[in-house]
Amino acid sequence: MSGAREILLGSWRARISLGVIGLFVFLAIFGTLLAPYDPDASSLDLLEPPTWSHPLGTTENGADVLSQVMAGARVSILVGFAAAIISAVIGSVVGLASGYFGGWTDRILDSLENWFLVIPTLPLMIVLARIWNPSLLVLIAVIGLTSWAGTGRIVRAQVLTLRERAFVERARALGARDRYIIKTHILPNTLPLIFANTVLIVAVAILSEAALSFLGLGDPTRISWGTMIENAFDSGAPSEGAWWYLIPPGLCITLLVLAIATLGYLFEEYVNPRLQEVTTI
Amino acid sequence: MSARWLIGKLGVMAATLLFVIVFNFFLFRVMGDPTAQLARLPQATPEEIDKLKADYGLDKSLGGQFVDYMGDTLTLDLGISQRSREPVWDEIKDAIPWTLLLVGTGTLIATIIGSWMGVAAATRRGTRTDDGLLGFSLFTYAAPEYWLGILLILVFAVWIPIFPAGLQMSPGVEFSSWWAEVTDVLDHLILPATAMTLLLLGQYFLIMRSSMVDVLTEDFVVVKRATGLPWHRVVRSHAVPNALLPLVTIAAIQFGLVAGGAITIETIFSWPGLGELNFAAINDKDFPVLQGTFLVFSAGVILANFLADCLYFYLDPRVQSR
Numbered sequence: 109m110s111g112a113r114e115i116l117l118g119s120w121r122a123r124i125s126l127g128v129i130g131l132f133v134f135l136a137i138f139g140t141l142l143a144p145y146d147p148d149a150s151s152l153d154l155l156e157p158p159t160w161s162h163p164l165g166t167t168e169n170g171a172d173v174l175s176q177v178m179a180g181a182r183v184s185i186l187v188g189f190a191a192a193i194i195s196a197v198i199g200s201v202v203g204l205a206s207g208y209f210g211g212w213t214d215r216i217l218d219s220l221e222n223w224f225l226v227i228p229t230l231p232l233m234i235v236l237a238r239i240w241n242p243s244l245l246v247l248i249a250v251i252g253l254t255s256w257a258g259t260g261r262i263v264r265a266q267v268l269t270l271r272e273r274a275f276v277e278r279a280r281a282l283g284a285r286d287r288y289i290i291k292t293h294i295l296p297n298t299l300p301l302i303f304a305n306t307v308l309i310v311a312v313a314i315l316s317e318a319a320l321s322f323l324g325l326g327d328p329t330r331i332s333w334g335t336m337i338e339n340a341f342d343s344g345a346p347s348e349g350a351w352w353y354l355i356p357p358g359l360c361i362t363l364l365v366l367a368i369a370t371l372g373y374l375f376e377e378y379v380n381p382r383l384q385e386v387t388t389i
Numbered sequence: 390m391s392a393r394w395l396i397g398k399l400g401v402m403a404a405t406l407l408f409v410i411v412f413n414f415f416l417f418r419v420m421g422d423p424t425a426q427l428a429r430l431p432q433a434t435p436e437e438i439d440k441l442k443a444d445y446g447l448d449k450s451l452g453g454q455f456v457d458y459m460g461d462t463l464t465l466d467l468g469i470s471q472r473s474r475e476p477v478w479d480e481i482k483d484a485i486p487w488t489l490l491l492v493g494t495g496t497l498i499a500t501i502i503g504s505w506m507g508v509a510a511a512t513r514r515g516t517r518t519d520d521g522l523l524g525f526s527l528f529t530y531a532a533p534e535y536w537l538g539i540l541l542i543l544v545f546a547v548w549i550p551i552f553p554a555g556l557q558m559s560p561g562v563e564f565s566s567w568w569a570e571v572t573d574v575l576d577h578l579i580l581p582a583t584a585m586t587l588l589l590l591g592q593y594f595l596i597m598r599s600s601m602v603d604v605l606t607e608d609f610v611v612v613k614r615a616t617g618l619p620w621h622r623v624v625r626s627h628a629v630p631n632a633l634l635p636l637v638t639i640a641a642i643q644f645g646l647v648a649g650g651a652i653t654i655e656t657i658f659s660w661p662g663l664g665e666l667n668f669a670a671i672n673d674k675d676f677p678v679l680q681g682t683f684l685v686f687s688a689g690v691i692l693a694n695f696l697a698d699c700l701y702f703y704l705d706p707r708v709q710s711r
Contacts, residue, residue: 223405223408226405226687226690226691226694227409227687227690228646228648228649228686228687228689228690229649230648230649230652230653231648231649231652231667231682231683231686231687232683234652234667234671234679234683235416235417235679235680235683236416238671238674238676238679239416239417311531315531315533318533319533319535319649319653322533322535322653323652323653323656323668323671324671324672325671334533337533337535337536337539340539341539341657346539346542346543346546346547346554347547347554349543349547349548351543354536354539354540354543355540357536358532358533358536358537358539358540361531361532361533361536362528362531362532362533362536363531365530365531365532366527366528366531369527369530369531370527
């Protein structure tokens with residue numbers, strides 16, 4: 109895996125991205141412990157601009173903005189990674205089955221994939237999240253179940269070309285079973301692609317979680333960056349000019365998504381050299 | 390040949406739409422329990438709930454409900470909003486023009502600026518301009534569009550109050566002329582349309598840039614250059630028209646993204662379109678409206694895909710000769 113190491117440490121973009129992701133993963137684990145205040149605790153300092161005791165000011169309830177931002181990392185990281193894993197598993201299974209077995213399996217799964225690619229994702233997520241009542245698990249399920257189609261399509265294309273390769277035909281001629289061929293020949297050659305794609309899905313999942321939380325479909329018992337923006341907007345922070353409350357949560361989402369997407373593109377470029385010409389970032 | 394192509398595409402579109410309608414039924418009847426909505430009346434007696442069930446047709450068998458639903462949906466009877474007691478289709482009909490205005494303006498501006506940026510970056514690959522434009526577009530991709538919208542309100546409606554912070558026109562104003570009304574709407578349109586543009590700009594830029602890089606390496610560009618045509622003429626008259634092709638179609642296909650953006654951006658700016666209707670329905674658990682807007686968003690994306698196919702067919706001679 110010297111290639112992977114080169115991607116992760118080879119360029120300043122990759123190093124900064126890794127640093128940003130590392131910081132937010134650290135906050136996701138220890139954020140609530142290190143936060144200077146209880147993120148839910150209200151006080152009488154309502155919507156105060158930054159001071160020494162509240163470096164990022166306070167919310168409309170007098171809670172500490174910095175503490176909320178630190179605590180909010182957990183939901184984004186958790187939902188982002190868990191939903192991306194669900195999406196990767198569904199996408200890989202569907203793509204493998206559809207590409208390897210062909211015929212009717214392919215026809216049905218491929219139209220399912222096409223259909224999921226066409227359906228507008230956010231409205232579908234909203235409907236699902238509203239039908240099941242919002243919680244962390246529902247957010248993960250809803251995002252995972254709706255964002256696998258792109259992965260499925262990429263895996264299917266890769267499997268279609270692998271299936272015709274000489275080493276697979278050789279294995280089949282020697283009497284190898286489908287299970288064996290998929291396990292030893294198809295999957296190992298598809299995994300890097302799945303991995304690169306999943307990293308990009310993490311970025312999409314974090315944005316989806318933030319949007320759903322912003323629309324009031326987040327887990328009501330946990331603070332997330334999306335919920336913070338919702339609370340700030342609903343409490344009239346824009347007209348109060350409360351920039352200290354509005355900017356930090358959105359900036360955290362942006363930085364985390366930017367870092368993850370940058371790594372994803374670098375991985376994608378590595379596993380798919382055809383892209384190197386086109387999308388150099 | 391082209392009639393057969395059109396009929397095939399129309400067939401696919403109709404089938405996808407039908408699947409969406411069927412899916413919509415199962416989504417709301419099977420995955421969610423429709424009687425749960427009725428149980429929102431805390432003091433309702435069993436008799437009252439039975440009467441409500443009969444009103445909504447929920448006392449019939451699932452098959453009977455399905456037949457009713459299909460008939461109603463195909464005649465645009467999408468039920469009654471639980472919040473306003475108005476027919477859902479009437480609310481949707483009033484909202485569609487506002488969404489089209491916002492989405493259309495945003496898409497148009499994003500296409501123009503995005504393709505201009507893409508050409509600038511592709512012809513200066515690896516320079517500081519290229520890096521800067523790439524960085525900017527990645528930032529707009531990663532930043533939530535509603536957050537950018539709120540920042541626009543903060544800066545241009547609160548700190549420097551030059552634009553209204555919300556709504557589609559000034560409330561309670563008698564306009565002296567139609568022109569005054571149009572300028573008032575345009576004044577209200579600027580900030581939400583900017584947010585919509587920022588949502589789409591990054592993707593359009595990346596597509597135009599990579600498409601332009603591709604085209605610039607093609608033989609005909611080298612040949613044109615060899616005939617002694619100045620470089621800027623080669624770019625403007627020969628490379629750009631060819632590179633625009635993917636952008637035009639992807640702009641149409643990206644309508645799914647636009648639907649999501651419409652929900653959040655319209656919510657921020659109280660813009661009375663489909664997205665705001667959808668948002669109000671989320672909060673009120675107004676399932677008929679939620680179902681109706683989901684149907685219209687899906688139909689819009691499917692229609693946009695179809696139009697993109699037609700546009701591609703019209704613009705690219707290679708597709709026609711296939």
